[in-house]
Amino acid sequence: MDVPMSWLKEYADVNVGIKDFVEDITLSGSKVEGYTVMAGEIKNVVTGYIKEIVKHPDAEKLVICTIDAGQGADLTIVTGAPNVNVGDYVPVALDGSVIAGGKEIHTGPLRGVESQGMLCSVEELGFDLHDFPEAPEYGIYIFPETVELGKDVVEVMDLMDTVVEYEITSNRPDCFSILGIARETAATYKGEFRFPEISVKAEGTGDVNDMISVDIQNAELCPRYVARAVQNVKIEPSPRWMRKRLRAAGVRPINNIVDITNYVMLEMGQPMHAFDINTIAERKIIVRNATAGEQITTLDGVVRDLNESMLVIADPEKAVAIAGVMGGENSMISEDAEAILFESANFDGPNVRITAKNVGLRTDASAKFEKGIDPNMALDAVNRAVQLVEMLGAGDVVPGVVDAYPNKKETWELSYSPEWINKFLGTEIPEEDMQASFERLGLIVDPVNHTVVVPTYRPDLEAQADLAEEVARFYGYDKIVPTLAAGTPTVGKKTYAQTITGMVKDVMIAEGLCEAMTYSFESPKVFDKILLPADSKLRETVTIHNPLGEDFSVMRTVSFNGILNSLSTNYNRRNEQAGLYEVAKVYLPKALPVTELPEEVSTLTMGMYGKMDFYDLKGIVEHLMTSLSMSDKVEYLPEKSLTWMHPGRTASILVDGKSIGYLGEVHPIVAKNYEIGAKTYLAVINVEALVANANRDVIYKPLPKFPAMTRDIAMLVKEDVTVKEIADIIKANGGEHMEAATLFDVYQGSQIEVGYKSVAYSISFRGTDRTLSDADIADGMSAIVSELASKLNAQVRDK
Structure with a gap:
């Protein structure tokens, strides 16, 4: 917000320099972004008097002026302006002066005649016809009265002002006004705050309540509506002092009526609007919601589509304004308007903001209403407006006030x-x-x-x-002297779940995977992409009411779509391999339509492609389970029910017989849908299950004193026999001395019968009290061989 210091000082005393003021007001809570001098770069431009004008000998359109600029000697200045005459008082840029835009003026020849400066237009001083309506559209500015020669035009034209730019926080709507900043200034310097004295003579005829009526049909969106009328309106430029203040505050002057509404909005923070009262059908104002399909042409000439959520100011026939945003073209004030109605109303901030966004029109008024304006300011504001009408001689104020205020906002006590x-x-x-x-x-x-x-x-x-x-x-x-915080200190630490989650991430990073962060919002099209059946529960989603678009319209129920999209991006950017992981939530609604918050399930998702296979992924999962001391509880079984996974290369992960996730190769069609041209692998694990089953208790054992004995065992089994079945038999029959059984070879080839495979294990035995002999392990090996043969029909050879 831009605040001219001359305007501010009318309501609060400031007796310090601008730099001190900026620092003081910032320290008291009103942050200043910066300040500028209204005259800008203008330097060494003075008033001058044209004593003589002669034609230029070598240029038909130029003239040579003899100027008395109070410099002790007359100046010769060449100009092409058509509007100068002998006896005019004009702005003169002397040798070495600076005009708008930082342009420097120096003495120099102009078509053979030395020109000792330049005569200036208002544009060359950084202003326009709205600031100085008496200036010619083309040509030099002529002072309308006699001025002292040689005087700085910045002073003569009243350009001496400093404008301070404030950054106002949205919780202080009172400071979006000159009076609000003045109140803060007075409090900062412990001085007097002077509210403007408002008095209205009201010399018009009749009573405004006989001229207009107001019906508020939605008091929630329009808490208050105040109006006053003016007769015998005279539309003309505002006086110089008002135009200067408006321009300094960043508002372009238009005419006296429009300028008054803008002046009050800047001064008091209350947006206002003025109607031609003769355009209001039946002389009745109705504050209502728009109807479906209703349209209005706003003052900028654009047709706006309205809906039922928007509030409009209307008469019995039509809408005449979008409440809090902009007036309608059908009620605009023309130059021949005889009577006008000043509206000072209060509107619901959030509704104004949504309306302005939906119609694509954000105005100074809507920006102020959005913050929340005090409805008790409305009456003072409309009275201030008609007071200015009387001050400017812009019309006769009609006695009386229309004030619809169904639910008055009261003060409160703290x-x-x-x-x-x-x-x-x-x-x-x-x-x-x-x-x-x-x-x-x-x-x-x-x-x-x-x-x-x-x-x-x-x-x-x-x-x-x-x-x-x-x-x-x-x-x-x-x-305020800094002090140490008082109170009882507490030690912050991670929860058990956070600790386990951190361990999970550490394992993922140690295995070379990069952490991904993907959107929780997804498109319903994902389910078709992963071949999910139409009746799957996973298609039941929490739908977003105000989505960014269809691709972000539902909360995800599967965790791997984002990972697959990221792998696709890497693959199509020619990365030879990629491995990603993410710990994030899926959102499973408890019922549809949603009546309570969904179940949020924290999930670990791993995805990879490149120089790796199923066993690499399984190795990462096994490392994770070992790190969480869960490996003795985990088993892996074939999984064929997941449509997005390869039915012959997917395993379900079970803990104590309950599934906590799965791992395997992505179905080739799904990989193709994601435009990944390589075998892709996924693992999805319920993190809450990991937290529930992890064991952080560490049991230490002394290093073994005696050497281990190893035996290799190879067998020929049918290819549908799983290594888990073999491992279970070995572990169950190895005896008390068996220490470990490690798979080291699986082979199918020309030397193996079709439908069979060769599987080889290395089994180690160790005694805790002595070195074992062959006899100590003979029973165990015999039991292993026997059970493998009887239960799996395995052809076993051992050594």
């Missing part, structure tokens, strides 16, 4: 404790200073009961902590 505030801030501020700060902000203080009544323009003051903040910022944050 209690405070000086002791608590000092303890909270770590200060020793006297209670009297606290109360003085509250009073300077407009709060009504009861020192006996330690309460304050909060005015309605401060919606941010809701609790004692908010009052403490007000005390701190006006006492001075720089004066």
Whole structure:
């Protein structure tokens, strides 16, 4: 927000330089982005008097002017301006001067005649016809009155002002106005805040209540609607002082009526609108929701489509404005308007914001309404507007006010404790200073009961902590001595689940996988992509009400879509191999339609392609289970029910007989759907199951004192026999001395009968009290061979 210092000083005293002011007001909580001088770069441009004009001897369109610019000697200046005459007072840029845009002016020849400067237009001074409507459209600016010669035009044209740019937080709607900043300034410097004296003569005829009626049909979206009327309207340019203030605050002057509404919006923070009262059918204002398919052409000439959620100002026949956003072209004020209606209303901020976004039109008014404006300001604002009408002679104010205010917003009371505030801030501020700060902000203080009544323009003051903040910022944050926090320290640590999850991630990183982070929002098309049956429960999803688009419209029920998309990106960018993992949640609705939060299941997903196969992935899973001390509980069984996985190369992961996930090769059709042209592998594991079954208790054993004995055993079995079946028999029959059984070879080839495979294990035995002999392990090996032959029909040879 841009605030001219000259305007601000009308309501609060500032007796320090601009640099000190900027620092002080920032420290008190009103952050300043920067400041600029209104005159900009203009330098060494003075007033001058044209004494003589002669034609240029070598240029038909140029003339030579003799100028008295108060420099002790007349100047010769060549110009092509058609509007200058002897006796005119004009702005003169002297040798070495600077005009708008940083352009420097120097003495030099112009078609053979030395020109000692330049005569200036308003554009060359950085302004336009809206700032100086008396200036010619083309040509030099002529001062309308006699001026002192040689005087700086910055002073003569009243360009001496500094504009401060503030960054106002959205919780302080009161500071989006000159008065709001002035109140903060007065509180900062412990000075007086002067609210403008508003008085209206109302010399028009009749009563506004006989001219117009107001019907609020949605008081929730329009808490208050205030209006006043003006007769005998005179549309003309605003006076220079008003145009200057508007321009300095970043608003382009238009005419006196429009400028008055903008002036009040900037000064008081209350957006206003003016209607031609003769365009209002039946002289009745209706504040209602728009109807489906309704349209309005706004003041910018664009047709806007409306819907039932939007609020409009209407008459019995049509909408005449989009509430809080912009007026309609059908009620705009023309130059021959005889009577106008000033609207000062209050609208629901969130609704205005949504409406402005939906119609694609964000205005200064909507930006202010979005923050939440005090409805109790509306009456003062409309009275200020018609007061300015009288000051500018823009018409006769009709007596009376239309004020529809069905549910008045009241002040509220907060209690405070000086002791608590000092303890909270770590200060020793006297209670009297606290109360003085509250009073300077407009709060009504009861020192006996330690309460304050909060005015309605401060919606941010809701609790004692908010009052403490007000005390701190006006006492001075720089004066508060840093102290150590008081209280009982607590030791922060990870939960058990967080610790296990961290261990899972450590294993993944140790195995060379990179962590991925993918979206929880997905497209329903994913289910077709992974060949999911139409009746699958996984197709039942939580649907997003306001999605970014169809591709982000549901919460995921499977965890691997993002991983496969990432692998696809890597593959198509010619990365030879990639391995990714992610620990994230899937969202399973408990019922549809959704009536309660879905079940959120934390899931570990691994995905990879390249120089790896099923056994590499299984090895990573086995490493994970070993790290969590779960390997003795885990078994792997063939899994053929998952449509997105290869039916002959997928295993279910079971812990104590219950499935906690799966691993294997992605179905070739699914890999093709994701445009991955290599064998792709996935593992999906329920993290909550890992947390529940992990064992962090470590049991230490002494290193073995005696050597191990090993025996290799090879067998010929049918190819549908799993290595798990073989391993289970070996472990069950190896005897008390068996230490481990390791698979080291699986072979199918020309020397093996079709339908069979050769499987080889290395079995180790070790004694805890002595070195074993062949006789000690003979029974175990014999039992292994016998059981393999009888249960698996294995042809065994051992050595």
